[in-house]
Amino acid sequence: MDGQGQNRDDDGMLALGDGQSGDTGARGRQTPLVQRVYQLLLAQISAGDYQPDERLPGENDLATRFAVSRPIVREALRRLRAEGLIYSRQGAGSFVRAAVEDSRPLLGYAPVETIADIQRCYEFRLTIEPDHAFHAARRWNDAALANIAAALDLMGDATRAQRHRDDADFAFHVAIAEATNNHYYASSMQALKDHIAVGMKFHGVSLMGPSPGLDGVFDEHRGIFEAIRARDGDTARARMRRHLEGSRDRVFEGRTLDLSL
DSSP: OOHHHHHHHHHHHHTTSOOOTTOOSTTGGGOHHHHHHHHHHHHHHHTTSSOTTOBOOOHHHHHHHHTOOHHHHHHHHHHHHHTTSEEEETTTEEEEOOOOTTSOOOSOOOOOOSHHHHHHHHHHHHHHHHHHHHHHHHHOOHHHHHHHHHHHHHHHHHHHTTOOOHHHHHHHHHHHHHHTTOHHHHHHHHHTHHHHHHHHHHHHHHHTSSSOOHHHHHHHHHHHHHHHHTTOHHHHHHHHHHHHHHHHHHHTTTOOOOTTO
């Protein structure tokens, strides 16, 4: 079966027997895949990945990125337009609409302002990301696994050059969240993008110190990927937890702050 047919089958299955993956009627608008793509795009717009009046990727690119069919993407875009978050230009595509004062608040978290906030972010990530790895191991499809592998390859190239790539590191963790096929997980990671980036920058600095740790950290990521690929959810969860705890401990040199103060 070709990739397009596979997308149609997946859409139908996740729509609980709807059987009309390309249907943009009332039932098609309720499918979990439409909701997932909508939430991911909403989170990316909220996080500032796309600025006001910036053009969104085309339907084909979005369909490939999210491993869904074009009708699913089209319906998610229609919903964003209906809510006034994007607008279309004939023959040019979809663009982000500038926020207005009375628009509904978008998903977000308080900014990182102190070292303690970095620790709080790690604490929160430890409550969700091990489960990302667990569910990704149980649910990944070929496209989702390829996205994780692509991010891992970028990290591998950087490691061999003795560099730490924050963007590839974040892309790896986001790809795992997306592989869960749970848009709440993926949206939370996008909303945390700027917060996680602060911790990753500190972590990158720690890896370039007197005791370089790039190779070891890459091995941690590779171990998570291998457990996910093997569909071993328990091992994937445990390895993700060890990785995040290790990252936190490297940033704080094994000394955590008392957050009760």
